[in-house]
Amino acid sequence: MTSRVALVTGGTGGIGTAIVKRLASLGHKVATNYRDEAKAKAWQQKLKAEGVDATIVPGDVSDTASAEGIVRAVEQRLGPVEILINNAGITRDTTFHKMTAAQWHEVINTNLNSCFNMTRPVIDGMRARKWGRIVQISSINGQKGQYGQANYAASKAGMHGFTISLAQENAKFGITVNTVSPGYVATEMVMAVPEDVRNKIAAQIPIGRLGEPDEIAYAVAFFVNEEARWITGANLAINGGQYMGW
Numbered sequence: 001m002t003s004r005v006a007l008v009t010g011g012t013g014g015i016g017t018a019i020v021k022r023l024a025s026l027g028h029k030v031a032t033n034y035r036d037e038a039k040a041k042a043w044q045q046k047l048k049a050e051g052v053d054a055t056i057v058p059g060d061v062s063d064t065a066s067a068e069g070i071v072r073a074v075e076q077r078l079g080p081v082e083i084l085i086n087n088a089g090i091t092r093d094t095t096f097h098k099m100t101a102a103q104w105h106e107v108i109n110t111n112l113n114s115c116f117n118m119t120r121p122v123i124d125g126m127r128a129r130k131w132g133r134i135v136q137i138s139s140i141n142g143q144k145g146q147y148g149q150a151n152y153a154a155s156k157a158g159m160h161g162f163t164i165s166l167a168q169e170n171a172k173f174g175i176t177v178n179t180v181s182p183g184y185v186a187t188e189m190v191m192a193v194p195e196d197v198r199n200k201i202a203a204q205i206p207i208g209r210l211g212e213p214d215e216i217a218y219a220v221a222f223f224v225n226e227e228a229r230w231i232t233g234a235n236l237a238i239n240g241g242q243y244m245g246w
């Protein structure tokens, strides 16, 4: 298997950590960005103890210049970025009539504008080398909407619009661009939903439980695989059956 350089944004989070570990286990050289140095170093040590080497670089994906800095730092340390996983994301849940402009912009900047910020600095190299894998980590709530998430759902739906345009523009360059749309996975983000609300949501999942981060990482590895070369512009729902759009 060819070892590639993979950059996973928000790699220290719940789903991000699972993606980092899985790509590393496949032999890829994996990097992620961080904003909190102490937290990121502790995370890196923990992974090292488990036998996983992850490169960490400082930077904020919601800021165009900072995001470019992340890409250039990874290039310097590991080589050109061949696999990009746009995973970093936040929630600022509240009903729209109470939502502030700050809550709207923070979510759009971190979840959606980050896709521009991170992908723009890697796309020329991927096109020149005629190989690339880009995966957006969107959400079930970008597909079905969610009470209290007008900002988040808009950002996540936007990510797939980005995917299907980029997929068309870069298909001839050996670059595939796909979306994974996780449902409710047992991470800090989902556990922050009030328990009573979360229990009601969990009851709507036919498989009968929240997802595990590695069940999302599995699909990312699938899209990244060399043999997935004819799969582009797809949106793979992984949600325990909670939403079955087509």
Ligand code: CAA
Pocket: 091, 093, 094, 095, 138, 139, 140, 141, 146, 147, 148, 149, 152, 182, 183, 184, 185, 189, 190, 193, 194, 197, 201
């Ligand atoms: N459908 C219809 N009505 C709903 C509703 C729903 N899904 N959810 C709440 N309501 C109603 C309640 O019944 C209540 O009605 P009454 O006032 O008539 O009793 C009312 O909304 C409560 O409204 P408030 O504005 O007072 O609610 P709040 O400010 O306390 O909280 C909320 C609202 C922030 C949206 C809260 O319900 C919440 O956190 N919901 C969960 C949102 C969610 O799913 N977030 C996902 C986070 S994880 C993630 O995003 C990862 C991923 O990709 C899946």
